Amino acid sequence: MLKxxxxxxxxxxxxxxxxxxxxxxLTRALPGDPAAFFxxxxxxxxxxxxxxxxxxxxxxxxxxxxxxxxxxxxGDLGNSLSTGQPVITELVTRLPASLxxxxxxxxxxxxxxxxxxxxxxxxxxxxxxxxxxxxTTAGVSLPTFFTGLLLAYVFYYLLGWSPAPIxxxxxxxxSPENVTGFYLVDSLIARDLExxxxxxxxxxxPAVTLGLFVMAPLARMTRASxxxxxxxxxxxxxxxxxxxxxxxxxxxxxxxxxxxxxxxxGMVFSFLLGSNVLVEKVFAWPGIxxxxxxxxxxxxxxxxxxxxxxxxxxxxxxxxxxxxxxxxIDPRVQxxx
Amino acid sequence: xxTAAAATGTSATLRHVRYVVAENPVTFFAFGLFTAFVLLxxxxxxxxxxxxxxxxTDRALQPPSADHWFGTDQLGRDxxxxxxxxxxxxxxxxxxxxALSFAIGAALGSAAGYYGGWTDRIVGRIADTIxxxxxxxxxxGIVAAMGNTVFNIVLATAIINLPFYIRVARAEVNVRxxxxxxxxxxxxxNSDLRILAVHLFPNILPPMMVQISLNMGWAILNAxxxxxxxxxxxxPTPEWGIMVAEGATYIISGEWWVALFPGAVLMLAVFxxxxxxxxxxxxxxxxxxx
Numbered sequence: 001m002l003k004x005x006x007x008x009x010x011x012x013x014x015x016x017x018x019x020x021x022x023x024x025x026l027t028r029a030l031p032g033d034p035a036a037f038f039x040x041x042x043x044x045x046x047x048x049x050x051x052x053x054x055x056x057x058x059x060x061x062x063x064x065x066x067x068x069x070x071x072x073x074x075g076d077l078g079n080s081l082s083t084g085q086p087v088i089t090e091l092v093t094r095l096p097a098s099l100x101x102x103x104x105x106x107x108x109x110x111x112x113x114x115x116x117x118x119x120x121x122x123x124x125x126x127x128x129x130x131x132x133x134x135x136t137t138a139g140v141s142l143p144t145f146f147t148g149l150l151l152a153y154v155f156y157y158l159l160g161w162s163p164a165p166i167x168x169x170x171x172x173x174x175s176p177e178n179v180t181g182f183y184l185v186d187s188l189i190a191r192d193l194e195x196x197x198x199x200x201x202x203x204x205x206p207a208v209t210l211g212l213f214v215m216a217p218l219a220r221m222t223r224a225s226x227x228x229x230x231x232x233x234x235x236x237x238x239x240x241x242x243x244x245x246x247x248x249x250x251x252x253x254x255x256x257x258x259x260x261x262x263x264x265x266g267m268v269f270s271f272l273l274g275s276n277v278l279v280e281k282v283f284a285w286p287g288i289x290x291x292x293x294x295x296x297x298x299x300x301x302x303x304x305x306x307x308x309x310x311x312x313x314x315x316x317x318x319x320x321x322x323x324x325x326x327x328x329i330d331p332r333v334q335x336x337x
Numbered sequence: 338x339x340t341a342a343a344a345t346g347t348s349a350t351l352r353h354v355r356y357v358v359a360e361n362p363v364t365f366f367a368f369g370l371f372t373a374f375v376l377l378x379x380x381x382x383x384x385x386x387x388x389x390x391x392x393x394t395d396r397a398l399q400p401p402s403a404d405h406w407f408g409t410d411q412l413g414r415d416x417x418x419x420x421x422x423x424x425x426x427x428x429x430x431x432x433x434x435x436a437l438s439f440a441i442g443a444a445l446g447s448a449a450g451y452y453g454g455w456t457d458r459i460v461g462r463i464a465d466t467i468x469x470x471x472x473x474x475x476x477x478g479i480v481a482a483m484g485n486t487v488f489n490i491v492l493a494t495a496i497i498n499l500p501f502y503i504r505v506a507r508a509e510v511n512v513r514x515x516x517x518x519x520x521x522x523x524x525x526x527n528s529d530l531r532i533l534a535v536h537l538f539p540n541i542l543p544p545m546m547v548q549i550s551l552n553m554g555w556a557i558l559n560a561x562x563x564x565x566x567x568x569x570x571x572x573p574t575p576e577w578g579i580m581v582a583e584g585a586t587y588i589i590s591g592e593w594w595v596a597l598f599p600g601a602v603l604m605l606a607v608f609x610x611x612x613x614x615x616x617x618x619x620x621x622x623x624x625x626x627x
Contacts, residue, residue: 002515018466022475026482109585141608143558144566146600148582153588165589274473275581280560293566296481308478319469 004327013322019312024056024068027305028061037226077309078302080295087306093289095310096181097168098287100277102272104203105210109268109283113215114261117222118254120228132219139216144275147208155205163201165283173198214271217264226259229253262326267316273311354620364616377424387415389422389575398592400625402621408594410417412573416594418601419575424533427606428482430487431556434494435549441495447533449503450510453597460507464500472497476559480568490502494556505548507543547618554610561603 036043043051052058059067071077077087113135114318117288120132148165155162163170168183173195175188183199229235230253238248277289284290288307357364377384387405393413400406405489407416449460467475479493509534513519522536563569563580570576572583577599 014462015465015469017463022466022470023478026478067449137611138608139487140605141554141558141611143561143565143578143600143603143607145562145578145580145585146596146604149581149585149588149596149600153593157589157591268472273471275562277473277477278565281566290475294627296477301481306476308470308474311474315471316469 001081001327005324008323012316014314015316015319017245019068019316020072020231021065023064023305023309026299026308027068028064044074060225063277065075068163072099072309077306080303081300082298083296084089087303088292089307090303094286094288094291098276098280098284098289100182100184101203101206101210101285101287102276104207105214105272106268106277107213108211109218109275112211113218114222116215117219118226118249118257120219120223121226121257123247124227129223132223136216136220136223139212139214141217143278144209144213145278145282147212148279151205151209152282162205163198164204165232167284167286168199169195169200170198170202206279206285209279209282210272210275213270213275217268217271218261222257225235225257226253229257259326259330262329266319269322271316273315284320344562357456361616361619363612367612367616369607370605371613374424374428374606377421378423381421383423385415385418387418388620389414389419391415391571391624395609398587398595400592401594406600410595411579412445413585414573416547416580416598418578420577420599423575423577423580424472425575426487426570427557427560427603430491430494430560431516431553434491434556434560435498435552437491438498438502438552439545439549442499443506445499445535445540446503446506447541449527450507451533452513457507460503464503467497468500472578473559476563476626477566477568480563483587485568485571487569490560490563493563494559497559498552498556499509501548501552502545505544506541508546509535513537513540543621544604547614550610550617551614554607554614557603557610558607577606 035048035057057064075088077091079086080090081261090328098158116128116135117131120126120129123129141198152165156164169175176183176190176192179186179189184196187193187199235248235253238252239245243251269307276287277293279285280287280289281293288310292304292307295301295307390447393409396405396409396413397411399405399409399413402554405415405417407420410416410419444459446462470478476493479496482488510614514537519532519536522532522611527536539565551602560569561576561581563577564578565582567582570579572579580599581596581603584592584599587593587595588597
């Protein structure tokens with residue numbers, strides 16, 4: 001087992017190196033002079049020259065890459081021009097907001113998509129199968145930013161059920177004491193149910209928006225792999241031996257059908273993290289995505305670069321976790337390793 | 338088509354297409370919708386009832402009416418005209434991005450599948466590195482770094498779609514590289530390049546076509562998403578993503594039409610491509626139907 005985990009860890013290293021190289025190249029691709037870019041529009045000639053030396057831009061490319069990696073290991077991602085704060089602290093304080101939103105979106109999507117896929121597979125051709133097909137085709141066609149706006153319009157403006165889309169918490173409340181950074185968890189730890197409800201109300205619409213978009217691949221995969229498993233020999237044997245339908249479906253079929261679903265989680269996370277940015281903008285969610293967008297608007301490049309690097313690292317780590325989980329679920333993978 | 342064999346081949350294909358269309362009217366509908374969009378993209382500026390850039394502050398934020406079917410925006414511009422004219426830009430971005438990733442992906446993937454060895458390893462590593470990013474985030478980074486232009490949106494969209502094309506082309510070429518007809522071509526003195534271009538390329542086209550049509554919707558969605566967060570296309574240029582972004586401020590105060598119509602059209606376009614892609618896949622490769 002340890003061997004498997006080590007092997008997967010080693011497999012993630014080239015990806016991380018690739019990510020670092022690409023983000024490094026992206027800084028060098030800045031239009032014009034990167035030093036002038038980092039110095040900002042108001043900088044004098046001397047300031048630009050100073051920044052060029054301090055960034056090591058007068059050195060050969062390989063040496064520059066060395067500096068870049070060294071700074072990364074120190075946790076130095078540069079400073080934001082507009083706030084003057086180090087990018088890394090800003091990313092770290094904002095990350096829990098993004099993670100909470102992403103995980104809530106994933107939970108919602110899985111809670112709807114997996115039962116839908118199973119029901120569609122057990123009753124092919126029924127209305128639920130058609131519903132599943134509509135959801136899977138329509139789901140990937142939805143521009144997340146547009147669904148978000150639409151939901152906000154209906155549930156905030158028309159019905160008034162949901163609070164104003166202005167971030168994680170209504171200004172009337174003060175945020176709970178920081179333990180995990182997840183407001184839902186922290187408010188429970190503080191035993192403040194009212195705060196929990198307020199945070200949940202704010203989270204609901206953005207999470208549903210995200211979930212709607214990633215529901216499609218999950219439902220499609222669940223249905224397809226469930227169909228495959230249900231027509232296999234061991235299910236026929238189980239049925240012929242007279243096992244109860246529920247036992248066959250959930251005890252045998254579902255557990256085997258889950259494996260391909262776990263592998264699609266990688267793609268699902270790519271969707272989730274990407275559309276997270278758009279949803280954060282729509283709902284003024286104070287995560288790392290809206291931080292990057294604010295920086296983009298003011299041509300403040302260091303935060304954007306830090307954001308891309310953080311997202312990519314997070315994604316590589318998530319894929320690693322999925323790989324390891326897969327090995328734990330499926331004993332055959334361990335045999336191969 | 339002069340020989341009898343080719344003629345029966347064509348009519349068999351036609352019969353198959355007719356069968357699939359009859360089985361799957363949705364694909365037929367999607368094809369009609371696609372034609373309509375293409376017509377809009379070509380003739381859009383001629384059809385649009387108003388100048389998409391002409392502002393008229395007296396008529397700002399008017400709800401849909403007989404004069405302005407989709408209402409007017411905060412500067413009094415006709416939303417219908419802006420949506421119609423934007424079709425060309427949105428489709429242009431998506432089509433050029435997909436064409437670019439098709440061309441580069443087919444070349445790299447075929448080379449990797451045909452030569453194997455180091456070529457394969459390097460190309461595979463490139464694809465893996467791109468896939469190591471959440472794709473939309475990588476596109477944001479590329480556009481932010483290379484400059485905020487429409488061309489860079491096309492480039493970024495092409496790059497993030499590249500791995501899919503590389504993988505399809507590589508797999509399709511790899512299973513055929515020692516096939517009888519390739520051996521025969523090699524023995525009769527064809528160069529590797531000629532074998533790839535003339536003998537193998539036509540064989541990878543059908544799965545690549547499916548990939549293209551499945552990819553188109555995602556390319557449009559991606560480009561609109563980038564301009565929604567303020568990258569690429571700049572106002573006052575009419576573009577669906579920007580129009581939704583401009584309408585976002587008003588939807589909370591009840592002026593729903595500014596964002597709703599461009600968003601709905603965008604959704605329809607993506608939906609149309611996804612249906613078309615699914616239908617095309619059913620026609621070309623029925624086994625992959627899910």
